Amino acid sequence: MARWLRALLAVAAMLVPALLHAQSLESVLSPGRLTASHAKWEDECRSCHVPFDRAAQDRLCADCHKDIGRDMRERTGFHGRQKAQPCRACHTDHKGREARIVAFEPKQFDHTQADFALRGKHRQTDCAKCHETGKKYSAAPADCNACHRKDDVHKGSLGAKCASCHGESSWKETTFDHGSTRFALTGKHADARCDACHKTGAYKETPRACYGCHKGDDQAAKGHQGRFGEKCDSCHGDRGWKPSSFNHDTDTKYALRGQHRQARCNDCHTGPVARVKLGTDCWACHQKDDKHKETLGRDCGSCHTERDWKEKAKFDHDKTEFPLLGAHASTRCDACHTSKVFNEAPKACIGCHRKDDRHEGTLGTDCAACHGERDWKSTAGRFDHARTRFPLRNAHAAAKVACKDCHRDAKSYRPAPLDCLSCHRKDDKHEGQLGAKCESCHSDASWKNARFDHAATRFVLLGRHAAVECKACHKSARYTDAPRECIGCHRKDDKHRQVFGEKCESCHNARAWTLWDFDHTKRTRWPLDGGHRRVACADCHVRPAPGGKLAAPLADTCVACHRKDDVHDGGFGTRCEQCHGVEKWKKVSNRVMRSGATP
Known part of the structure; x- marks a missing residue:
């Protein structure tokens, strides 16, 4: 018997007892127990295997796992995107009931191999938020609305295509192209928030007419309150609600000039424009501003202009019987026209200036004889003081000297004194000691600059005395009590302490106090020779000089x-x-x- 036959019979002899209990030969040859998920096919090997055809195993897997088979055929999903290889390359069985047939780590899974690549915020999302426990990972929905239904503030009114507006970077940041709608966003609308127009999530119900959103602006206190209708775009544009783009100059028959350009529409148009037509004359709007009560007629434009109603405008006063000259040109109208009936204003000076008449009528009512239009208080160019007995010269003619300084009685200027002392008594610092002829020293050029000749006195100013101020010697304004002796002013300069008496001029002179000259040889019986020349005077002369003498006698x-x-x-x-x-x-x-x- 051939050797192989004998081996086959030996194996058959060993398998005979097992065949008595097994259903088939395949179950006997099984390499191990199946996993718990495949346990029911433990004895049905042909459910997964075809004898002598290993390639058929992948087909049987796909027949059983239909969703995976579909992905592999359509090249979608995780399995459809993988490189072609047998199922057993990744999924092995016959390793016991507890064995894991799928080696899958969710945190390490490359989601780009699936149909739903993770981008933006999805990268940071936990797997459990999309993949429900107990369900296959492939069963997770791929549409936005499936996960974000609770975030849909539109409540389904815009459909389920969330990605048409929202992105994966941020749910709240939208990329919706409003230009593709019937209301393209231009001007200020491009910066407006969505909820400014879309009050609810139902975007399709949003009005496209301006009045639908801007009704509140029209009804506001500063709005038109419906007077101009609901066609806002006839005046306003999307570049800015303010200012209006309505051109009153070209769109109407009334061009706006001056202050009319700053006037609000409601100031003139107080009623509905369609029903109330406004007049084009000033009186139509400015009747309440007419302070003249129609005494000057209704032709307001003859005096007033659009620049300013209160401006002293086009009225030419020079064409009247009272041309405005000098200060009158800048005087307010109501200063003379106390009532709005302008022709009642007086033409004589006293009519307006009676309160300014300090003379109380004693000089008559011909104010223009002294006063002029340039300045009421100034009589320059009118009253000629040179024609009186006291011509005004120098300081008297200066503007700083007011008439009342000399004319104490404002009612009548005639009794004013002519002598200096009558006006300058308060300026007499000599207290009357030098008499009343002030002009002998003072002049009308300047009261403080005197022209007194000191050489005419008993004390001629020589040397340094000529440059000394008067007050240095004249301690009081009574100039006659000033001392004439040197010691009277120079006592503090006497370094000898009166050892040499009070006749300072014996040694000193007016050129300089520090310059002195005393010839001891010629003026005394004791010539100074040798070392005596270097001896100070006070070293020998130590006793005060007796009265009237130069020095005390020495031995x-x-x-x-x-x-x-x-x-x-x-x-x-x-x-x-x-x-x-x-x-x-x-x-x-x-x-x-x-x-x-x-x-």
Whole structure:
């Protein structure tokens, strides 16, 4: 018997007991138990296998797993996008009931291999929010509305194609192209928020007429309140609700000029435009502004202009009986025209200036004889003071001197005094000591600059005295009480403390106080020789001079001044000059030193 036959019979002998209990030979040859999901096909091997045809296994898998088979045929889904390979390459069985036939990690799964690639905010979304527990991952919906139904503020009125407006980066950021609708967004509409026009989620019900959204603007206190109808676009544009684009100059027969351009429409159009027609004359709108009560007629434009109703406009006063000159040209109308009936205004000065008449009528009513239109208070160019007994010159003619400064009685200018003191008594610092002829020193050019000649007095100003201020010597305005002696002004400058008396002029002169000249040799009996030339006056003259004298008399002996220098204590007598000389006290005569004689 052939060797292979004997081996086959041996194997058959061993399998005979098993065949008595097994349903088929395939179950006997199974490599292991199936997973729990395939357990019911444990004894039906042909459900997954075809004898001697391994490639048929993939077909049987697809027949059982129909959704996966469909994906593989249509090349969609995860399995349809994979490279062609046998199912057993990824899914193996016969490893026991607890074995996992699918090795799948959700967090590591590459979602780009599925039909729904994760982009934007979807990358950060947890898997469980889209994939329900107990259901296949492929069963997750791919349309926006399936997950975002609760976010649909439109409540389905715009359909389920959320992606046509919303994106994956942010649900609230929309990319809807409003230009594709019947209401393209232009001008200010492009910046408007959606809910400004779309009050509800039902966008299809949004009005396209301006009045539908801007009715509130029309009914506001500053709006038209329905007077101009509902065709807002006839005046307003989408670039800005304000200002109006309505051109009153070209669209009507009444061009707006001046202040009319700033007037609000409601100021003139108080009723519906379609029914109420406005007049084009001033009186139609400005009747309430007519302060003249129609006494000047209704032709307001003859005086007023559109620039400003209150402006003193086109009326030419020079064409009347009272041309406006000087200050009258800038005077307000109501200053003369106290009533709005202008022809009642007086033409005489006193008619308006009675309250300004300080003379109380004593000089008559011909105000123009002294006053002019340029300035009521100034009489320059009218009244000529030079024709009186007191011509105004210099400071008197200056504008700073008012008439009332001399004419104390405003009622009558005639009794004004002519002498200086009558007006300048308060300026007399001399208290009347120099008399009443002020003009002898003062002039009308300047009261403070006097022309007094000091050389005509008993004290002629020489040297430095000529540059000294008056008040330096004249301590009071009574100039006659000023001292004439030097010591009267220079007592504080006397460094000798009156040792040399009060006749300062004996040594000092008017050129400069520090310059002095006293010839001791010529004016005294004691010539200064040798070291005496360097001795200060006060070293010898220590006692005050007696009255009227230049200095106190001094002894003419050496010991009178050099007693403190006598180191001999009087042992050699008082004739110091026998040994000492005037050049130097300590230098003893050579004659005495050579002889060795005792003085």
